[in-house]
Amino acid sequence: MSKFSERNQRLTNTVGQIELLEVSNPSFSGPMLICNDVQDFVSQGEVYIGLPFGFTLPDDVSGSAPRMRLSMDNVGRGVSDELERRQPGTTTMAKLIIVGRDTPDRHEHVFWLPMSSVSISGASAQASCSVDEITRQAACKQMATPFTLPGIF
Secondary structure, three states: OOOHHHHHHOOOOOOOEEEEEEEEOOOOOOOEEEEOOOOOEEEOOEEEEEOOEEEEOOOOOOOOOOOEEEEEEOOOOOHHHHHOOOOOOOOEEEEEEEEEOOOOOOEEEEEEEEEEEEEEOOOEEEEEEOOHHHHOOOOOOOOOOOOOOHHHO
16 A cells, blocks of 8 residues: 555546545534535544535735635535524634545645635535634734723723
């Protein structure tokens, strides 16, 4: 058996790979486990539902932060129910995991993507993935005012 990286550098990969997506938010009932396939997939004891998804790479536009677009099917799997539970002020994180089909319990690559501006239509759900909102947050969650810290004024 050859390594994952060696197989992916060949012209023909007989085993293949699969993309897993874990979408989590504090207001969700649990993380959404999605597999970029038409059938369910099991990795590390967790069942990922088969739901095709894809990414649109960001455009190179000066003066704005790059935003990648995530789109996934929204056909009867309860994706819209979970996404509509998002509370204001919470950060939704998507964890993209790449695994080989022959070694489903070994996560070869893991990428964290903060999601923002989620929109749901009848056939698909879309979200922007960018670190822009996280980097623009205030470093201090509570500011010193005469009301919050009266002893320093």
